[in-house]
Amino acid sequence: MKDVLDDLKIIKTSQSRLPQVDLSNLTFGSVFSDHMFVVDYIDGQWQEPRIMPYGPLPMEPGAKVFHYGQAVFEGMKAFKDEQGNVFLFRPEMNFERINRSAWRLAMPQIPEEFFMGGIKKLIELDKDWIPDGEGASLYIRPVYIATENQIAASVSRNYRFMIITSPAQSYFSGEVKVKIEKRYTRACHGGVGSAKAAGNYAAQFMPTQQARKEGYKQLIWTDSKTHELIEESGAMNLFFRIGDEICTSPLYDTILPGVTRDSLLTLGRDHGLDIKERKITVTELVEAAEKGELKEIFGSGTAVTVLPIVGFGYEDKYYPTPQLDNPLWSVLKQMLMDIQYNRAPDPYGWRVKVL
Numbered sequence: 001m002k003d004v005l006d007d008l009k010i011i012k013t014s015q016s017r018l019p020q021v022d023l024s025n026l027t028f029g030s031v032f033s034d035h036m037f038v039v040d041y042i043d044g045q046w047q048e049p050r051i052m053p054y055g056p057l058p059m060e061p062g063a064k065v066f067h068y069g070q071a072v073f074e075g076m077k078a079f080k081d082e083q084g085n086v087f088l089f090r091p092e093m094n095f096e097r098i099n100r101s102a103w104r105l106a107m108p109q110i111p112e113e114f115f116m117g118g119i120k121k122l123i124e125l126d127k128d129w130i131p132d133g134e135g136a137s138l139y140i141r142p143v144y145i146a147t148e149n150q151i152a153a154s155v156s157r158n159y160r161f162m163i164i165t166s167p168a169q170s171y172f173s174g175e176v177k178v179k180i181e182k183r184y185t186r187a188c189h190g191g192v193g194s195a196k197a198a199g200n201y202a203a204q205f206m207p208t209q210q211a212r213k214e215g216y217k218q219l220i221w222t223d224s225k226t227h228e229l230i231e232e233s234g235a236m237n238l239f240f241r242i243g244d245e246i247c248t249s250p251l252y253d254t255i256l257p258g259v260t261r262d263s264l265l266t267l268g269r270d271h272g273l274d275i276k277e278r279k280i281t282v283t284e285l286v287e288a289a290e291k292g293e294l295k296e297i298f299g300s301g302t303a304v305t306v307l308p309i310v311g312f313g314y315e316d317k318y319y320p321t322p323q324l325d326n327p328l329w330s331v332l333k334q335m336l337m338d339i340q341y342n343r344a345p346d347p348y349g350w351r352v353k354v355l
């Protein structure tokens with residue numbers, strides 16, 4: 001790491017908000033820790049980065065992000081072990097991904113020292129905001145937007161990269177049912193589906209809201225042409241256990257390449273599970289469910305880690321998965337969390353110690 005950030009301008013908060021926060025009772029993503037990292041890019045030059053108290057920043061209503069949606073983001077977590085050491089999990093994957101997302105949206109590349117250095121300095125400053133307990137973490141949200149004050153529909157000249165953090169408890173959502181979407185599309189070939197672009201979420205909300213009225217938590221997105229190939233769900237990649245094979249879709253350009261997905265594939269393979277990346281069709285899933293061969297469905301993502309799904313809807317039918325005594329999702333989740341929380345050896349070098 002270059003030490004460009006050694007003389008980083010830091011304006012500390014005069015009064016921490018932490019005493020007003022109950023870290024054991026948090027709604028995901030709604031409380032922010034004391035500080036944020038901000039750096040602007042203006043006319044081809046990165047400006048001086050700074051850390052300052054979390055709070056509103058002035059923006060011109062003409063800023064391009066509001067009009068043309070040049071915005072990408074990341075989602076990561078910092079984990080605290082029992083001795084109080086703090087680790088990131090495969091942060092270089094998120095760094096590379098935000099720059100691939102930025103490239104797709106014609107935004108300049110973010111220097112590594114801003115991304116990694118910004119996160120490390122923030123965690124140092126706000127370490128007391130990392131909650132304790134099983135599954136708890138400090139959620140880290142890097143976000144990158146176009147700020148030029150000009151509403152011509154063209155690429156922005158100015159940008160702002162920010163990092164904010166939010167204490168998070170273990171994700172809990174009750175029983176999760178998903179519905180296979182046949183009409184709307186999250187992403188199409190040649191589009192921006194594999195970028196973590198803000199607009200991908202905006203496009204999901206309305207169809208997801210409709211499914212929620214029917215009791216589903218999320219949609220399973222299918223390919224835009226035939227609606228026959230299974231893609232992913234909300235902010236999760238999807239895994240299916242059919243018989244004793246576990247499968248997930250290959251990475252097309254319509255699918256976000258999840259860090260959690262990649263980690264589960266590696267862990268599963270190294271523990272002798274039959275875990276594959278292959279095409280999965282809606283017809284196959286319905287048939288497997290009808291024959292009793294569909295054993296498990298689960299999602300993977302930084303926010304949820306691994307999330308079991310109790311069944312899926314398709315057309316007007318609901319297909320439940322069986323209740324298993326030793327589901328594979330929980331074996332995989334445990335292996336992943338043991339590495340994240342420094343309870344197991346890390347042969348892959350995935351943990352990065354920050355404190």
Ligand SMILES: *Cc1c(COP(=O)(O)O)cnc(C)c1O
Pocket residue numbers: 075196232233234235236237256257258259260261300301302303
């Ligand atoms: C972020 C995201 C995921 C999960 O990626 P992780 O790196 O595992 O957190 C999956 N799908 C979509 C659409 C996402 O935005």
